[in-house]
Amino acid sequence: MSLASRRWKHFTAMALIGDGVMAVLRPDNDALAWKHGPKPWKQLMGTLQERPVLTRTVGVLQIVGGVWWALHQEQAEEASLKPVEPAQ
Template sequence: MNLPAKMSTELVAMVMIGDGALAMLQPRRHMRLWNTGPEPWRRLCTYFEERPALTMAVGAVSVGLGIWLASGQDQRHDYEDQYADPLGTDYPPYPAMVPETEAILHGA
């Protein structure tokens, strides 16, 4: 997955986590805030506003899905991905990341 797609997915995950947390902490207030727009949407918001326990449960699921989505962003942990330099320079930011330095420091 390319960087813009990863960033977009991360943004969606952050919104899901935040929205879910608000729904768990203040379910009635959160649903009242969104109770505007077309009639079917208002009916749905009213339904959840009248059922705070259900709203909290849906919020918990949203937080869980958001965390799952964010944690699945990068499953590869090889050297290039772990220490990729966003500025495009060809050297790692810390000397300990250079294999030759590791050998010198650890006596290999």
């Protein structure tokens, strides 16, 4: 895996975690921040803005998913760097 690919995956995991934290702390503001784009997307964000418990739940899932992804990527990188044992 290239360095650029690893950086983008790490950045994406950080963005998921950060947005998840904001959704948990301020669900109405987080949904409002994302309320731009096509009509179906705006409707979805409007629904999330009206349902703070659902928005917080999505935020928690983002945090868990982002942390899992970051840890999984680290393990995959470590495994790819280990020397291969010769067959006996």
